[in-house]
Amino acid sequence: MVIKLNPEQAVLFGAGGRGGKAAVAEPEEASRKGRTVIRLSTTKAERQQEKAEQAKAERAAAREAKAAGNGKGSKKAPPAAETAQSMAAKQREISVSEFFTKNRHLLGFDNPRKALLTAVKEAVDNSLDACDESHILPDITVEIRAVEGYEDRFTVAIADNGPGIVKQQIPRIFGKLLYGSKFHRLRQSRGQQGIGISAAGMYGQLTTGKPMRIISRTGKDKPAHYFEIHIDTAKNEPQILKDEEKPWEVERGTRVEFELEAKFQRGRQSVDEYLQQTAVANPHAKIVYKAPDGQDMEFPRGAKDAPPQPREIKPHPYGIELGALMHVLRTTRSRNVCGCLSQDFSRVSPQSARKICERAGIEPKGRPSRIAAQEAERLYRAIQETKLMNPPTDCLAPIGEEALVAGLQKEFKADFYTAVTRSPAVYRGNPFVVEAALAWGGELPADELGRVLRFANRVPLLYQQGSCSIWESVLEVDWKNYHVEQSRGAPPSGPLVITVHFASVWVPFTSESKEAIASYPEVVKEIKLALQECGRRVSVFLSRRRRELEEERKKSYITKYIPHIGIGLREILGFPEKEEQKIVKQLTNILEKTRGGVE
Ligand SMILES: Nc1ncnc2c1ncn2[C@@H]1O[C@H](COP(=O)(O)OP(=O)(O)O)[C@@H](O)[C@H]1O
Numbered sequence: 001m002v003i004k005l006n007p008e009q010a011v012l013f014g015a016g017g018r019g020g021k022a023a024v025a026e027p028e029e030a031s032r033k034g035r036t037v038i039r040l041s042t043t044k045a046e047r048q049q050e051k052a053e054q055a056k057a058e059r060a061a062a063r064e065a066k067a068a069g070n071g072k073g074s075k076k077a078p079p080a081a082e083t084a085q086s087m088a089a090k091q092r093e094i095s096v097s098e099f100f101t102k103n104r105h106l107l108g109f110d111n112p113r114k115a116l117l118t119a120v121k122e123a124v125d126n127s128l129d130a131c132d133e134s135h136i137l138p139d140i141t142v143e144i145r146a147v148e149g150y151e152d153r154f155t156v157a158i159a160d161n162g163p164g165i166v167k168q169q170i171p172r173i174f175g176k177l178l179y180g181s182k183f184h185r186l187r188q189s190r191g192q193q194g195i196g197i198s199a200a201g202m203y204g205q206l207t208t209g210k211p212m213r214i215i216s217r218t219g220k221d222k223p224a225h226y227f228e229i230h231i232d233t234a235k236n237e238p239q240i241l242k243d244e245e246k247p248w249e250v251e252r253g254t255r256v257e258f259e260l261e262a263k264f265q266r267g268r269q270s271v272d273e274y275l276q277q278t279a280v281a282n283p284h285a286k287i288v289y290k291a292p293d294g295q296d297m298e299f300p301r302g303a304k305d306a307p308p309q310p311r312e313i314k315p316h317p318y319g320i321e322l323g324a325l326m327h328v329l330r331t332t333r334s335r336n337v338c339g340c341l342s343q344d345f346s347r348v349s350p351q352s353a354r355k356i357c358e359r360a361g362i363e364p365k366g367r368p369s370r371i372a373a374q375e376a377e378r379l380y381r382a383i384q385e386t387k388l389m390n391p392p393t394d395c396l397a398p399i400g401e402e403a404l405v406a407g408l409q410k411e412f413k414a415d416f417y418t419a420v421t422r423s424p425a426v427y428r429g430n431p432f433v434v435e436a437a438l439a440w441g442g443e444l445p446a447d448e449l450g451r452v453l454r455f456a457n458r459v460p461l462l463y464q465q466g467s468c469s470i471w472e473s474v475l476e477v478d479w480k481n482y483h484v485e486q487s488r489g490a491p492p493s494g495p496l497v498i499t500v501h502f503a504s505v506w507v508p509f510t511s512e513s514k515e516a517i518a519s520y521p522e523v524v525k526e527i528k529l530a531l532q533e534c535g536r537r538v539s540v541f542l543s544r545r546r547r548e549l550e551e552e553r554k555k556s557y558i559t560k561y562i563p564h565i566g567i568g569l570r571e572i573l574g575f576p577e578k579e580e581q582k583i584v585k586q587l588t589n590i591l592e593k594t595r596g597g598v599e
């Protein structure tokens with residue numbers, strides 16, 4: 001049931017109000033390989049008109065300034081007051097690349113340490129997405145090398161065995177922000193916005209001046225294409241510095257390499273931690289990490305099979321906004337309202353569509369494009385009032401309870417492990433699944449706060465813990481109910497690790513750097529329910545363990561006195577030594593029967 005949205009509809013669904021700017025899809029690109037570009041500008045003719053208007057405004061402003069004698073003012077004179085015309089001369093379009101160059105913190109490039117992690121993360125997430133979508137078991141190599149003569153410069157190279165990228169697409173994928181194949185669809189994937197890898201390249205270019213180097217091959221009988229690409233940030237367009245065919249020993253896959261200003265560090269929030277946790281959440285991937293300090297790491301494949309592939313879905317009408325509904329009505333390929341509702345949305349049967357039209361007082365056979373604003377509003381309300389099935393859930397691929405426990409077992413030596421995968425739920429019309437897992441005891445530090453590992457669509461989230469709904473939910477659960485210590489406003493303490501995975505066709509990240517999940521009430525509720533179930537299970541484990549320890553204590557107490565009872569009886573009743581041994585054995589047997597084996 002793969003339904004492709006036409007790009008204009010999809011922009012409205014996918015954009016969901018993010019960014020605040022009206023994004024316009026370029027349809028001719030949409031048809032090419034299903035990839036679309038979202039431009040924050042308009043058509044060529046409109047741009048030319050804009051330019052002409054700007055030049056006119058500049059001339060008018062210059063004339064005004066001359067008339068006012070501003071041009072001859074002394075250095076010390078206060079700046080002249082702006083006029084509408086002089087301001088008009090300065091008003092112009094801002095390219096998305098320029099915007100993110102100034103706001104690179106929004107993309108996760110706020111400091112050199114984080115920049116290294118973000119760059120690796122964007123490339124690895126792309127490789128995993130590409131392999132999963134092509135049903136290939138991922139084989140990924142991450143290589144970080146220090147650049148000679150610099151302390152704060154590194155070369156990062158990420159290679160995969162994925163499907164490769166067709167030649168014509170390489171420049172735009174790596175040299176243009178907001179260009180990708182995942183934005184205009186509702187399907188669970190690691191990337192969403194089409195910003196990731198080009199932003200990493202742009203940061204590299206900004207801090208080192210070096211281009212991105214890409215080599216990609218789509219099959220054994222195809223040549224490997226090598227590109228060196230810069231981003232023209234003023235235009236948000238790729239600049240091709242080199243484009244050639246090259247011999248490459250790899251049969252199929254992509255390798256992307258770039259230089260960037262960065263800081264290499266191990267430990268928390270590092271590339272190591274990201275790769276380690278990625279391996280836990282993606283046991284079907286093999287990852288090799290060649291670090292600049294020579295301490296290479298390998299994360300072998302833990303599962304033979306790739307996880308089931310999530311399906312792409314249409315939007316559910318419960319989550320749609322009025323403007324988006326009007327857009328669908330204007331642009332649908334269906335000839336009547338009833339058909340539009342049942343074909344452009346998920347879970348609207350023709351019967352439900354007729355019911356919705358009846359309720360809204362709209363002719364079901366009417367042309368969708370003729371629906372006036374008022375009628376659209378009635379239709380919108382009727383949709384919300386009509387009972388519809390929840391969105392389909394085969395669009396989600398949770399990690400699964402078994403794999404979650406296996407992942408924790410691989411990383412942490414504990415006494416108890418448990419995991420919960422909740423049934424799918426819906427926020428703003430988007431289906432999602434929450435999973436939680438918990439490890440307790442063993443070698444986990446007993447006198448520290450519990451650790452919380454967060455994942456969204458199998459990607460570890462290492463920053464902005466405090467603003468994430470997962471963290472908020474962990475704090476809101478009353479862990480004392482489950483015999484786990486917790487101070488006010490803090491996570492539970494004790495020898496425990498908590499993992500939470502949020503899987504959805506659209507993850508509501510709080511920013512483009514995709515580090516924290518927004519606190520929609522439905523999301524928080526689901527996470528808390530999953531955590532509470534883990535809490536109940538750990539509480540059962542802890543009570544049982546307490547009982548066992550108590551039993552153990554009593555047993556050892558009795559065991560200590562059994563030989564003395566034997567001696568006492570022999571002395572009082574004058575038993576032979578053999579009889580005493582028999583009595584000791586009998587008493588031990590009774591103890592074993594009543595209180596379990598004696599150690
Ligand atoms: N290693 C890769 N193999 C195949 N395709 C890739 C690879 N990296 C990126 N792509 C393609 O380039 C697009 C843009 O990537 P990116 O800028 O990271 O945005 P996003 O991942 O959010 O779509 C992806 O949607 C995908 O189609």
Ligand SMILES: [Mg+2]
Nearest residue numbers: 126191196197
């Ligand atoms: Mg990406």
